[in-house]
Amino acid sequence: MAQVSITVNGRRRTAEVEPRLLLVHFLREHLDLTGTHVGCDTSQCGACTVLVDGRSAKSCTIFAVQADGSEVTTIEGLAKGDDLHPLQDGFWEEHGLQCGYCTPGMIMSSVNLLEDNPSPTEAQIREGLDGNFCRCTGYQHIVNAVQNAAARRSS
Amino acid sequence: MSAAPVLPKLVGERVKRREDPRLVQGHGTYVDDVKIFGLRHAAFKRSDVAHGRIRSIDTGAAEAMDGVEAVFTGTQIAEFLDPMPIGTPFPSPEHRAVATDVVRYVGEPVAVVVAADRYTARDAADAIVVDYETRPAVVNPEVAMTGHPTVIHADFDNNLAVPLVPSGTGVSPDGKTVDDSVVDKAFADADVVVSQRMVNQRLAPTAMEPRGVVAHYERGKGTMTVWSSTQNPHILRTFVAKLNGMGEDEVRAIAPEVGGGFGAKINIYGEEYVVSALSKRLGLPLKWTEDRSEAFLATIHGRDIIGYVDIAATRAGKVLGLKLRLIADVGAYNMLLTAAIPTLTMLMANATYDIPAIRTTLTEVFTNKTPTDAYRGAGRPEATYFVERGMDMLARRLDMDPAELRRRNFIPADRFPYKTQMGAVYDSGDYAKALDRALGNAGWQELQRERDAARAEGRLVGLGLAMYVEVCGLGPSASLPTGGWEHSQVTVERDGRISATTGASPHGQGNETTFAQMLADQFGVPFEHVRIHHGDTGVVKQGIGTFGSRSQAVGGTALHLAGAKVREKMAKFAAALLEAHEEDLVFEDGRISVQGSPDTGKSFAEVAAYAYVPVPLPAGLSPGLSEEAFFEPANNTYPFGCHISMVEIDRDTGELALLRLVAVDDAGNLINPLIVEGQIHGGLAQGIGQAMIEEVRYGGDGQPLTGSFMDYAIPRAADLPRFELDATVTPTPVNPLGAKGVGEAGTLGSTPCIVSAAVDALSGFGVTHVDMMLRPEKLWQIIHGGQA
Ligand code: FES
Numbered sequence: 046m047a048q049v050s051i052t053v054n055g056r057r058r059t060a061e062v063e064p065r066l067l068l069v070h071f072l073r074e075h076l077d078l079t080g081t082h083v084g085c086d087t088s089q090c091g092a093c094t095v096l097v098d099g100r101s102a103k104s105c106t107i108f109a110v111q112a113d114g115s116e117v118t119t120i121e122g123l124a125k126g127d128d129l130h131p132l133q134d135g136f137w138e139e140h141g142l143q144c145g146y147c148t149p150g151m152i153m154s155s156v157n158l159l160e161d162n163p164s165p166t167e168a169q170i171r172e173g174l175d176g177n178f179c180r181c182t183g184y185q186h187i188v189n190a191v192q193n194a195a196a197r198r199s200s
Numbered sequence: 201m202s203a204a205p206v207l208p209k210l211v212g213e214r215v216k217r218r219e220d221p222r223l224v225q226g227h228g229t230y231v232d233d234v235k236i237f238g239l240r241h242a243a244f245k246r247s248d249v250a251h252g253r254i255r256s257i258d259t260g261a262a263e264a265m266d267g268v269e270a271v272f273t274g275t276q277i278a279e280f281l282d283p284m285p286i287g288t289p290f291p292s293p294e295h296r297a298v299a300t301d302v303v304r305y306v307g308e309p310v311a312v313v314v315a316a317d318r319y320t321a322r323d324a325a326d327a328i329v330v331d332y333e334t335r336p337a338v339v340n341p342e343v344a345m346t347g348h349p350t351v352i353h354a355d356f357d358n359n360l361a362v363p364l365v366p367s368g369t370g371v372s373p374d375g376k377t378v379d380d381s382v383v384d385k386a387f388a389d390a391d392v393v394v395s396q397r398m399v400n401q402r403l404a405p406t407a408m409e410p411r412g413v414v415a416h417y418e419r420g421k422g423t424m425t426v427w428s429s430t431q432n433p434h435i436l437r438t439f440v441a442k443l444n445g446m447g448e449d450e451v452r453a454i455a456p457e458v459g460g461g462f463g464a465k466i467n468i469y470g471e472e473y474v475v476s477a478l479s480k481r482l483g484l485p486l487k488w489t490e491d492r493s494e495a496f497l498a499t500i501h502g503r504d505i506i507g508y509v510d511i512a513a514t515r516a517g518k519v520l521g522l523k524l525r526l527i528a529d530v531g532a533y534n535m536l537l538t539a540a541i542p543t544l545t546m547l548m549a550n551a552t553y554d555i556p557a558i559r560t561t562l563t564e565v566f567t568n569k570t571p572t573d574a575y576r577g578a579g580r581p582e583a584t585y586f587v588e589r590g591m592d593m594l595a596r597r598l599d600m601d602p603a604e605l606r607r608r609n610f611i612p613a614d615r616f617p618y619k620t621q622m623g624a625v626y627d628s629g630d631y632a633k634a635l636d637r638a639l640g641n642a643g644w645q646e647l648q649r650e651r652d653a654a655r656a657e658g659r660l661v662g663l664g665l666a667m668y669v670e671v672c673g674l675g676p677s678a679s680l681p682t683g684g685w686e687h688s689q690v691t692v693e694r695d696g697r698i699s700a701t702t703g704a705s706p707h708g709q710g711n712e713t714t715f716a717q718m719l720a721d722q723f724g725v726p727f728e729h730v731r732i733h734h735g736d737t738g739v740v741k742q743g744i745g746t747f748g749s750r751s752q753a754v755g756g757t758a759l760h761l762a763g764a765k766v767r768e769k770m771a772k773f774a775a776a777l778l779e780a781h782e783e784d785l786v787f788e789d790g791r792i793s794v795q796g797s798p799d800t801g802k803s804f805a806e807v808a809a810y811a812y813v814p815v816p817l818p819a820g821l822s823p824g825l826s827e828e829a830f831f832e833p834a835n836n837t838y839p840f841g842c843h844i845s846m847v848e849i850d851r852d853t854g855e856l857a858l859l860r861l862v863a864v865d866d867a868g869n870l871i872n873p874l875i876v877e878g879q880i881h882g883g884l885a886q887g888i889g890q891a892m893i894e895e896v897r898y899g900g901d902g903q904p905l906t907g908s909f910m911d912y913a914i915p916r917a918a919d920l921p922r923f924e925l926d927a928t929v930t931p932t933p934v935n936p937l938g939a940k941g942v943g944e945a946g947t948l949g950s951t952p953c954i955v956s957a958a959v960d961a962l963s964g965f966g967v968t969h970v971d972m973m974l975r976p977e978k979l980w981q982i983i984h985g986g987q988a
């Protein structure tokens with residue numbers, strides 16, 4: 046067992062964990078933050094995407110012990126009280142989700158994308174979300190959602 | 201004085217979804233998010249051979265592990281769990297949830313572990329050692345049909361799951377007498393016949409949420425609650441109760457938030473039976489969550505059917521006859537609907553055309569692969585693909601515009617309802633209108649000029665077009681062993697808010713929104729005052745579920761009918777309060793009042809309160825405002841449309857790029873066009889995925905070659921263009937809403953129109969057909985074949 050101390054959504058959390066425990070399972074099973082999903086076991090679908098020290102990362106590909114001392118933001122930590130994050134609003138507004146399973150990861154990746162490039166072109170959005178799969182939407186409304194959020198942020 | 205604001209009508213509007221605020225904040229509860237005190241975790245040991253007899257299973261090391269509660273082999277499970285039920289009338293081999301003796305595909309469960317946590321459960325499953333006496337495997341259905349090199353099920357000679365079944369012109373309804381004379385004459389009279397063997401390859405449905413189940417048997421009460429990632433909790437309840445020797449009243453099935461289904465979550469799977477049975481046996485709550493790599497083996501696959509297509513026509517392009525010989529590879533076992541899916545391919549062989557003579561035959565074959573079953577479209581994309589590719593080949597042979605060939609053969613708009621050679625009765629249609637709209641939106645002639653200009657520069661650009669018609673809104677009950685109706689209960693609560701239940705079980709379709717739109721309009725109340733409950737047999741009394749694009753056409757109609765009953769009763773209460781005639785009342789803007797004098801009315805909530813404390817009780821009325829309705833459709837609905845694509849193939853790499861995808865879909869009346877567009881986008885992506893990049897592959901030894909996202913591609917954002925959508929509206933007479941259903945439409949036209957576009961792009965190389973998927977090396981070889 047190893048001790049980890051990770052600041053998750055602004056709260057410091059300390060726990061004894063197996064060294065092999067994945068960050069995604071630490072979040073979901075130790076902290077009950079079940080908004081972060083698991084969609085694969087080969088680090089491809091992006092359903093598990095969170096922010097680690099402000100950069101998007103696949104939490105199924107990091108051991109909890111590797112995140113020791115980091116700041117992690119999950120989908121649950123994105124809204125400010127009742128105020129949705131512009132990307133959450135954008136996905137709602139543009140019907141950027143259907144079953145919602147890919148959505149938390151899609152939004153967290155998009156947060157990073159808009160940090161790096163506040164007004165991306167459609168092609169840049171499609172490239173930027175290359176590590177996130179969605180089986181429901183065909184991506185068009187997701188692209189619209191990210192554009193919507195970009196416009197909101199700049200206004 | 202300004203008039204009170206009138207609530208806008210919502211049906212037909214692009215209303216934002218009710219579901220989304222919880223989902224965009226990570227507050228949805230999917231099955232793996234369910235936690236119960238004392239929860240244990242299950243893991244399955246699965247066969248790693250495609251065909252073999254289990255000589256021995258050593259569970260000792262697993263049992264000795266810390267945290268392991270119990271280990272069960274298939275033989276032990278068979279002592280208390282009957283074989284899995286089948287939902288079709290076809291004879292089926294015995295299928296055990298956990299194999300007892302012979303394994304028949306890689307991924308078939310052979311043992312199950314119950315442990316304190318999921319990591320331990322997995323470790324223990326890995327520690328089980330199974331010794332197999334391997335047998336030859338067969339993965340090619342046309343080889344399997346010979347009975348060599350192996351017979352997979354003893355009672356099924358030559359591996360025939362369904363021996364040849366004929367259908368179409370001259371076949372009696374029971375299939376027993378077959379008269380080929382009309383079909384033979386059509387082919388004898390033809391000027392041209394095009395013939396092609398086509399493969400509609402095996403696909404993995406791949407909902408982003410893998411499957412999962414939690415079962416909680418409560419000893420004290422003798423009841424069980426089962427949470428499952430399912431499309432149909434009521435069917436799940438029926439079968440889980442049956443296999444556990446319990447009454448349906450003793451089992452509650454819950455489909456919590458479900459992360460996509462695409463047909464794959466219709467089935468009731470072995471894991472659901474085993475987890476519920478073990479929860480009951482051990483008296484513990486138990487969870488199993490599928491890994492993605494497990495899903496590629498253990499969740500049903502889709503399609504996998506070979507079609508031998510022959511089309512007979514005159515020189516002028518009039519189709520005289522069609523033959524379609526189908527060989528479906530169903531994998532190792534029949535699942536719930538496996539055997540029935542390819543029959544839908546036969547049913548839709550008439551496509552959108554007035555073809556006077558059709559002969560289809562169907563053979564279903566067992567192989568050593570994962571079982572197939574419904575995948576989005578389920579039988580209809582296959583029919584569309586075979587016929588539309590055939591029509592494209594015919595157009596090419598006749599040197600005729602593919603659009604013009606279609607037009608010459610359409611069932612005319614004034615011929616509906618139209619009985620096809622296959623026995624279907626198409627409800628309504630205007631195919632020429634959809635075609636014209638799509639041609640106009642695409643700028644067909646301009647595109648043809650662009651293509652020709654690009655070709656003159658040496659670029660490989662192609663255009664494809666496909667029409668489709670599908671069968672949706674499943675029932676009626678005669679066609680579905682589970683029953684083909686849907687159920688709803690609508691309640692106006694004491695405070696005037698509305699609760700409604702629906703047996704439809706949405707997993708992305710947005711029925712909490714669309715159904716609330718309908719009731720808000722029906723009762724003239726704010727959208728926010730309506731709540732739709734679904735996916736819980738403890739709350740929703742009856743239901744069938746969500747598949748076959750039936751939610752709106754069947755479930756929506758049940759909701760509408762239940763709502764109408766409540767409204768009628770409420771009008772009687774209001775009439776008594778207002779001393780008016782109920783026929784004169786209007787429900788508008790949160791009030792019930794006499795037409796023309798809104799100020800005299802009562803608020804909706806006042807009337808609701810009166811109905812629950814009815815003093816005095818109006819004559820002939822009972823208290824309360826809650827009514828239910830079952831809706832059994834008299835027929836299916838037949839949505840249709842036209843998809844057009846433009847592709848370019850890179851001469852140097854063989855890579856295919858989809859430049860444009862223009863779709864015109866006619867699903868009848870639409871409740872929420874925003875949600876409808878989303879459904880079509882998703883369907884298009886899956887149809888495009890089939891054409892371009894998706895294929896489940898096996899080695900000759902039955903070993904899967906596509907066991908993860910490393911090897912099985914699903915479309916990513918950058919693989920797809922911006923879709924260009926439009927709709928024509930031809931309401932159905934089958935239900936009072938005029939709605940046909942749209943969940944699967946996108947998968948129908950997109951696939952053949954892309955393959956036809958690729959063939960068009962490659963026509964200079966003498967190509968008339970290319971089987972899917974259109975992967976670069978295949979196209980490169982066509983381009984460079986001579987020089988390679
Ligand atoms: S679950 Fe992390 S990438 Fe799929």
Ligand code: FES
Binds near residue numbers: 144148179
């Ligand atoms: S919304 Fe279902 S996977 Fe993206």
